[in-house]
Amino acid sequence: MAAATATWARALGEDDPDKVLPLYADDAVLWGTLSPTVRADRAALRGYFVTAFKVLPGLKVTFGDQLSRVYGGTAVNTGYYTFPMTATPGACRRATASPT
16 A cells, blocks of 8 residues: 555656556546546546646655555555645645545
8 A cells, every 4th residue: 555655646746647647547536635626537637637737846745644444355545645835835735535
């Protein structure tokens, strides 16, 4: 689980939606930190990341407390992360995530 989380963080820092999208299931649903809109198809997820990388280029993620659980063939990692908001120097945004 920790390796998957680290891979996701690294991919975000590359500003390339095509490196992040393979980390999401084909039927993934995303309510991104930077948007009030829920995205439920590949094109919408891609659009979210295209915009996110323009707003926060070179995104660096810092993880807080994480709690991982495995239920049969499903793993759930619940916790929070922060990343700097470049539009407002010194500001950070905290997000809660439960990737499965």
